[in-house]
Amino acid sequence: MEGRVFVIGLGLIGGSLALCIKEEHKEVIVCGYDINEEQAKLAKMMGVIDESVRSLEAGARDADLIIISTPVTVTEQILEQLAELPLKDNVIVTDTGSTKTTITDKARSLIEKGTCFIGGHPMAGSHKSGVTAAKKILFENAFYLFTPRQETNPKEIETLKAWLVGTKAKFLIVSPEEHDYLTGVISHFPHLIAASLVHQAAAAEDHSALVSRLAAGGFRDITRIASSSPAMWRDILLHNRTVILELLLGWENEMQKVITLLESSDASEIYRYFDEAKNYRDGLPSKEKGAIPAFYDLFVDVPDYPGSISEITGHLAKDEINITNIRILETREDVYGVLVISFQSEEDRARAEVCIQVNTNFETSMG
Known part of the structure; x- marks a missing residue:
């Protein structure tokens, strides 16, 4: 696909969507806007977006796809502003909010103007926030819900899916109320x-x-x-x-x-x-992502002697396995403590468990 994508809100979700689109559609220009100018500069410097704009109008007027990735109350305000701007005839506007009924109602003025709005909700997240946490694999195998109005042209839904195919998410279509x-x-x-x-x-x-x-x-x-x-x-x-x-x-x-x-x-x-x-x-699915971000924790029994924790983290670093969080449980009173290590994905946790078992004598478990 060719054209311009405008991402409003360059946090974890907006930044990750930008990366997915850039990866899949290399000829597309992705521009971004964030009320925090430093966040926008950082996104440009990191290559998350191609261009940074200073106003909604500057980014929206030539866009073929507009993604609003802001808190739901801010999304309502942005929809009102977009309804007052000159937009391309074939532009598709979507959002990433966690609620859809009020957002779809708020988009009515935009729709009455002839602009296509399709509510969206990628059901994925992370324990981290901001554009620095953005990653291309965030939505992989996650559910991505679309909430179009009944009169929405099915071709426009398919076009939106094509724009977002790089997320590798599972697309589902439901009503805003459902x-x-x-x-x-x-x-x-x-x-x-x-x-x-x-x-x-x-x-x-x-x-x-x-x-x-x-x-x-x-x-x-x-x-x-x-x-x-x-x-x-x-x-x-x-x-x-x-x-x-x-x-x-x-x-x-x-x-x-x-x-x-x-x-x-x-x-x-x-x-x-x-x-x-x-x-x-x-009986719930264990390999699929749901609405709440999964926690990929590994529990390690470590003896109480100097250097035991650094021994583990050293092996993980050598194998280039990224850790998102690490903490010690204080509920045991014997010679062993419990080290809880969190990872970004199930794959990283599985690799870490093998790494620790091969290189140490420490016992591990998934919880």
Whole structure:
């Protein structure tokens, strides 16, 4: 394909999409805009984009594809601004937001002008942010949801897929309403529950100062998503408020079932409750990316002697295996500690496990 692509918002998602498009369509010119001019300069210096522009109008007027990769509240404002600008007749405008119904409604003025808008949501992410974290493989094997309006020309959807084929993502088409329900169930609501668990643990410190120390292990892992951007999740929950409220009522009913089981001391029903949950969870796809970024952690039993950690990281560095995070669990009191190493992908974690097993005597596990 030939033409110009304009990426608005040069963070992790916008930067990664730019890299995918540049890799697949080498003749295309990718220009970018970010409200943070330093971020835009960095994107240009790193080769994430070909050109940096200082205004929406400068980038949008000649674009064949416009990608809005900003927080959802900012996306609404940008859609209003684009509706007032002279755009090419065949331009396609898309976004990357986590909610779609309100965004699609906000795009109505753009659509009435004759411009094609197709909502988009690449369901992939990272524990890092900013253009420096952008990478071409971010969306590989991830679901990429499109939420076109019913009257959208199917050819325009196929054109958008062709622009984004370099993501190597799995494209799915759903309505904006179905999208918001699906992401509410498997992304938005779990983030809310994680934040609630953290609040409960913080309140429990009034009864025991040991709470935070013991929470350094598994509790910290299962609530990791609570560390996401508060501003982002404020906006997402407000935009998907109706779905979240519906799910909260369902959660209230679910917890009432548990309360009833405990009050009745029904051992067999309690067992069945956990068994059914285990069976459903174990049946979920393990090799596919979902709405919440996967955590590729490797647990290593390391003896308590100087240099044991540097020994491991040294071997990983020699094999050019990138580490995204490293920490020590403090829940054990014997001569061994647990080193938790996080990686960018399942492939990196598998390579790391082999590397450690071949070069050391340390025991490893996936968790």
